[in-house]
Amino acid sequence: MPVLVMKFGGTSVATLDRIKRAAKKVGVEVAKGYDVIVIVSAMSGKTNELVGWVNETSPLFDAREYDAVVSSGENVTAGLMALTLQEMDVPARSWQGWQVPLLTTSAHSSARIEEIQTDNINAKFGEGMRVAVVAGFQGLSPEGRITTLGRGGSDTTAVAFAAAFEAERCDIYTDVDGVYTTDPRICEKARKLDKIAFEEMLELASLGAKVLQTRSVELAMKYKVRLRVLSSFEEQSDEAGTLVCDEEEIMEQNAVAGVAYSRDEAKVTLISVADRPGIAAAIFGPLADAGVNVDMIVQNISEDGRTDMTFSCPIDQVARAEKAMNAAKAADSINFHDLVADTDVCKVSIVGIGMRSHAGVAAKMFDCLSREGINLKVIGTSEIKVSVLIDRKYMELAVQALHDAFELEKTA
């Protein structure tokens, strides 16, 4: 029988009533003839509570025990979902990650999936089981310990199962009814997209849109898993939500598909570093080693053999970046006059595969922001996105102005 993967996020399984509502949706698909793999998150708020308990017990915790604790939220919802389905006379059972087994690397708290063995679940489907309820977010390390996949990891579990079982589709049920042109809380003209290309979704997710874990989109793109984002609070229909799919499936394309933002950015400038071969490696090597996620980089024109080097990173990594740079300076591997951190910035980005074929998209963005009197501090581009770093107080204004300028409220 064809397989469908249905993933329910924390708000969709937050109470017994909601689990019932979700189970009914599963029942509808079973009645259509699908064997269903249900991936569940922990009840909303549960994982945060578990993380809090770990931190309170042991600030410098053993990551293996962290995973043992924080993976438990999903075990509860998996069992409850299986019981709810059984009450509806749907043959179902729960599976924890190690039982599948879903094998991962041993990078505790951010493990990567290596393999999903399909034999056990397929054997049960063969015996008449119609729904395998799998605890999301967790797996088994080569050492035989429980691992977790990083916050939001159930999305990745779901896509990986869809790929492994060659599912017809992977439906991600959440508390919003799809992917929007931008955050509707910031811009009331935001429009729900019917379809979005993998590449665009990947950029939007990594640039700050929170609907899907970035890695789940990477996986979906790699294995061409048709991914649908939809609300568990609305009536079921085959057209509901947003389909994340191959760009070939999207006929009409605006130059820009969406506007993303990330509020908590910082801009760090090393003033007057020697401009010589190897200087970028001497700066960004230690930053990478210190776990600083550097995003945009600008090197100024140099004067008298010295230059300023500017980069952006998440605001909560500035202290780490400063420490790493001061250590490198003390070790004489770099030399700079001053380090200046601007922590009042945010990043606003436009994303669209249509940019490849439309000229002047960046110019239009800059013109739009200049009309609002917004100064651009750093600019970064890729083939399908343009990002700018601006003062945080202009974030909402910039998002709204760009949404208007590119007429994102209109379909192509």
Ligand code: ASP
């Ligand atoms: N419960 C985990 C978290 O909150 C995983 C997930 O829900 O995707 O991060």
Ligand code: MG
């Ligand atoms: Mg999530």
